[in-house]
Amino acid sequence: MTQHFRTASGGRIDRKKAINFTFNGQKYIGYEGDTLASALLANGVHLLGRSFKYHRPRGIVAAGAEEPNSMVQLGEGATTEPNIRATQISLYEGLTARSVNVWPTVEFDISAINGLFAKIMTAGFYNKTFMWPRAMWMKLYEPVIRRAAGWGKAPTTGDPDIYDHMHLHVEVMVVGGGPAGLMAALAAGRARARVLLVDEQGEFGGSLLSKKRQIGAKDEMAWIADMLAELEAMPDVTLLSRSTAFGYYDHNYLCVLEQKTDHLPAAERKGKVRQRVWHVRAGQVVLATGAHERPLVFADNDRPGIMLASSVQTYVNRYGVLPGKKMVLFTNNDAAYETAIDLQAAGGDIVAIVDSRAEPSGELVEAVRALDIEILAGYAITGTRGGKRVESVQVRAIQKGAKVYTSAARRIDCDLVAMSGGWSPVVHLFSQSQGQLEYDEEKACFLPGTKRQAQQVAGALAGEFTLKECLAGGYKAGADAARATGFTPKRKPAAPEIDEPALGGIEPFWVVPGARPIGEGMAKHFVDLQNDTTAADIELAVREGFESVEHIKRYTLTGFGTDQGKTSNINALAILSGILDKPIPKVGTTTFRPPYTPVSYGALAGRNLGDWSDPVRVTSIHDWHVENGALFENVGQWKRPWYFPKTGETMQDALNRECLAVRNGVGVLDASTLGKIDIRGPDAAEFLNRIYTNAWAKLGIRRVRYGLMCHEDGMVFDDGTTARLAEDRFLMTTTTGGAAGVLDWLEEYLQTEWPELRVYCTSVTEQWAAVSITGPTAGALLKKLAPEMDLSPESFPFLSFKEGVVAGIDARIFRISFTGELTYEINVPWACGLALWEAVMAAGAEFDITPYGTESMHILRAEKGFIIVGQETDGTTTPQDLGMDWIVSKKKPDFIGKRSYNRSDTARADRKQLVGLLTEAPDEVLPEGAQLVFDANAPKPMPMMGHVTSSYYSATLGRSIALALVKGGHEKKGQKIFAPLLDRTVTAEIVDPVFYDKEGERLNG
Amino acid sequence: MLNIDCPWCGKRHETEFRYGGEAHIARPEDPAALDDTEWAEFLFMRKNTKGYFAERWLHNNGCRRWFNVIRNTVTHEIVGSYKMGETPPKLPKSAGGAK
Amino acid sequence: MADNASWITPAAAIAESFPDGFSELRPCAQVNLRGDIADLAFTDAVKSVTGLTLPDMPNKVATGKDFKALWLSPDEWLLVGEGDAEALVQSLEDALAGQHVAVNDVSANRTIFELSGPHSHHALMKSSEYDFHPRVFAPGDCVQTLIAKSQAIVEQVGENMFHIYVRSSFSRYVGGWLAEALAEYNEAP
């Protein structure tokens, strides 16, 4: 039995279930039901870590989420986690943890030497120094600062655990499973509303888990059990424990982190979801988030063994642990007296109660007096001693208003200081929901004021600090929430008799002076324990002209730690109010931002990792491509074959082979990814006239035309061919990546600008798989597949389509060409795509048919000078820039983009225009993205004339080719232009962008 | 995550929608008749209201209808939504709406 | 067409990985229909061909003898059935001749998954932000929403039974996603 500080009995731990764990390499035993913090305290371990700046020894202060100090590195290897608060770690068999940011050990930490420099490491220290010499900042100063940065360590490998998300809609969501939250859930549940109740702890009950209370005929534990039994029996009530509502967003949308396996031994976690983020949309939200106790700010208030009074009570009552055996209680209110009573009952010794109030009174004060405990009324702790554990405190009589106390000092030995500076309601979620906070002078805390969302507040959050108020307030909040969402609450149950002490008042006491003014001497009055911010730092900030609370926080780093200032924000604000001599509400408060407590990135990402992070779209022929060795390119969300290398081929070998096959025989491309939109209605042609830059009214039925689409600013944004299926019906194709955007664009104009046009658009992208066969022998191949079809140019001219049976499948065949060769694009129902492809491959074997991918497609079209939207265009390119004036109607009175061509810049003659480039050295392939200049020797910044948009080695032409956008390029053909690269300058000649078959003679095979 | 009321489908999460910017900017009947300043006004100049703002949304993962919403750009409160061509809902009294 | 030998459903290659309660349906006829619901000539013609009164209530399904009609938008429905899509398209075109409508055979455009069993709601809650709770969504309802990051139509066809229509190119993504969503419930206890 090593747990010397375990009480003889009591607590909600299971003493029959011993749990082995390791902290800083030392083995310990705790019990099921413990947290790591309670188990360490049971073993007498108070020193858990060091502070950030001065590396002062630090211990456990609190018992929950508000804990500022006791962060540990939990676990090892791939599942290690930095910065987890020991107070929030449920103990499990085999747990290992270490102190963070200490070297070599927490007992002997080299960086504690920082304490010697404390006098210069004040707020703003970094702003004022490390500037000379300038070069040393990056070389020396910053590297040293960075070495000291951070608490724990990230794992060095990926995360083996599973995370996911759930979406839930409820009428009433209750946050906080304490007495108020339980009552709220009950009221709403009885009204038959769908209810979600969440609580961050492993057990529901909240503050009742730490206190002994008689509620009617039941003790607190029986009461909680009965409440849960009733709630669990309701089919539409969801109870989530170990679940923290961490963010409250617009329109009553809340996010909850459920820690499903973090309390389990490693063996029991396997294969289970570790953490789940619940996304909840609630009709009404009941916030019953409770309150956090505030520390008192006195000299050297940071030593291990100085804890929040209510947390001491929690350790005693809930965990059966004595955090110390000789306790001094320092308080400004009498709620904290209960801690003294409970500790004494559990076998601890109360050395003294130091009460800053001159005349404490009330039921609890009387009860303590009856126990013969010394009460030093009107006294304060003005100093502490101890190394790794508090050993004694110095107390003095308070001299009201004095900045320095001259009253006699008395030293009291102790091993535990419990402190209570009053209570701060946990307003974080309320504030996140845009609620306004109001300061309550009498209760000395901020309370929820004006709300902005559909919500109720209850319990300690609402300033209801007695159990009786909590139960009544909770029920009312739940009933109101149910009513507001259309349900009829049941009659309110009769209020039970509750045995609880009546409370006296609180007299705020924000910072305790000592024998010397604050900031002088070695003593430090810590406000933010994690960031080592002291009252003197706040004074200094004000002295230097920082007055806004936001400035103070940022200059001193108050509230910027992993606890986000849960125990420090209000104290800092109050101290600032004292210095500025302005009332607290006038000083303001800060905005609380999500998350309430930290949330792992893994949980936030959920399952949206890898291929789930962005849908992968595949065609019906995809598996064939995979099996035949294709490498793939991402195009939008699609996977498209990039090229099909054969064994031993380089990429360029493969491309040469693919391109030559198309030019000399036949190639085949999976073109299924192009967007397809059926456009139908009496005004369809008129609609296309307005959408495209060219004219559509006269396009014959069964004919196809190429079109460019521009935005209103005149810049090209999509292109494709559109076929006229009937007088009133067209089939439009779009670029692979542009399909969804184009459909939205069409609908936008139809619905918002031209509702008078009678046109329907239907997306049929995945109705049709498309297999494009291209090359001189494409006709012979198609003839084989569709022997019945008349393929003569007269019957089936370029830019037309036919319907027929290809390889036994009903198909629509388009004669369009992106390669310049005779091309048939065969469309069949999506699910027949693979069958068609395989038939084409089989029939094509005798023609040595060659599948090719997007890269060869790009080369082939570049040889023909065809553009690719997004490559030759970048949102600043007009059709005229592309040399495509021929496609811009001069006759149509209006179309989208037309007006913008008259603007002075858009009409400029020296805009960047599409040209071809031929390098002087035929084997030299310019890098795409190379910038072009006319004077390669000009000093930098060099006047740039344009850039290379596409560049390839063309096996067809036996040399390199490139497309480029060049200022005034259309008029500069024949001129030399230079591409200054990192290691050399390439010379090229500006030429026409059509490199191959300028007359288009090959289109008919 | 805004909860947006599609006039047809009811309240849906923001992820089902696409934003369409300021509402009630009609494309000019005859763009050619506008000078460059007027055309730039249509193309680029926006109210960017702080407060209650009429804006367009597209229910692009649902019924694919465009519609208008009155939303407060400070609080994100949505007063109501209405179909293209319909009259906007009245603002709440607190926002200076008609009594 | 459903009996077309060349027809290979998009998710067939991953069907083996599907757990109990999740499968891809065999192909059926799907026809996208657009027209003016307020026009009696339109609704009468559709009724004469299909026997269906098209739902004018958003997100409702009307069920007839051979086909059902899913509301997709105020002027758009998806007709789904075991019959012959081409024949349906043809008879609709004939009956609607001269009217401003759009009729498209989209049988291949979407694939249909069936999700059923006690954990179907959980799988949906993991995949969609829409509220599928029985108080809100019941047999006869359909909804267009997102399943994970893919557009989808979800139709409730019975208690704890849903049909999920997704664009064919997304079918592997959605199929794989939903199969994985169900995995935790298919572990041996």
Next chain:
Amino acid sequence: MVKYSILTIARNALTGHKNWPKQWRSPEPKSEYDVIIIGGGGHGLATAYYLAKEHGVRNIAVLEKGWLGGGNTARNTTIVRSNYLWDESAAIYEKSLQLWEGLAQDINYNVMLSQRGVLNLAHSLGDVREGVRRVNANRLNDVDAEWLDADGVKEFCPIINISKSARHPVLGATLQRRGGVARHDSVAWGYARAADALGVDIIQNCEVTGIKRDGGKVTGVETTRGDIAAKKIGVVAAGHSSVIAEMAGIRLPVTSHPLQALVSEPIKPVIDCVVMSGAVHVYVSQSDKGELVMGAGIDSFNSYAQRGSFHVIEHQLGACLELFPIFSRVRMMRTWGGIVDTCPDASPILSGTSVEGLYFNCGWGTGGFKATPGSGWCFAHTLAKDEPHALNAPFSLSRFESGALIDEHGAAGVAH
């Protein structure tokens, strides 16, 4: 102005730090100034500082409706770089970067500029093309830029995942070694202190409620602390630019959107450079305190709420873990949002208006922080001379009429 140095700190330590002077005064507004700057963020304070320092204008007021540096200066991801695509952008951002490089010494305030290198990742062949294009343009514009292939990326940032099977694999990256991060608050405070020392009145909690005009000229402002006269007004109000413009009766081509960011809990250093990926919206660096500082994508809708939608952040973290699998168990500690004013071409406006004496500096979108010194420097010139400097002449309002946009979306659409 007391000179800040380690010696001054040591000397003040001896007197318990009781003798530090205020970093800036809290003056009452005068009835008239030569120039009024509306907006006490980094850009506004820099404008005031350079007006006083470079142009000798001393009778200047900076009016701030809240606390100085409380807008986007306090709410960004602190990235500094100048590797923009277009000549016009590269020139003004490079001017800014050069000012950054001497800023701590110039204003005697350590802004903690850390030039640890900025990677802009390419995930598709299109990204690669545009990255190479930008590197080439930068090089010829004398802006340092390098292209790294995937292995080069891995060498520069060892924790990054360059697996080819990633959903959006890393195919390469541009690198600007002179890019990095700076301490955001310090920039505002440093400029404020330096401007104050030159006589600039920085007036906080002073909200402008109206712009006073006499015909086509400005004559002053109405504020919550009374009317103040001035013949020149420079508006540097970021997300609130349209609100001020409306007071003056003009419209701007800007819309305001939330831009969210987040930090993790502090962890020991794991990443020693800035990694940006416009394609998947990941912008990450590690602060000198150990926090991973990350920017998210912009929310699509108009907003003045300093608050965006959470799914934007969740989406970003999915992409982030793909790039940095070791971050999975690191925890998000704080999120926040700023209001960014975006232009149709993703480039700023530093320009006069149709109202004489009224100037706007706005539209920086998601990229304003890095521009702070250069923006202030150019805007000061514009206010002092009543005409733009060559560096900001292209960023005029008139470009929206002529069509001479500087579109930084398409090619170098990497924001932040």
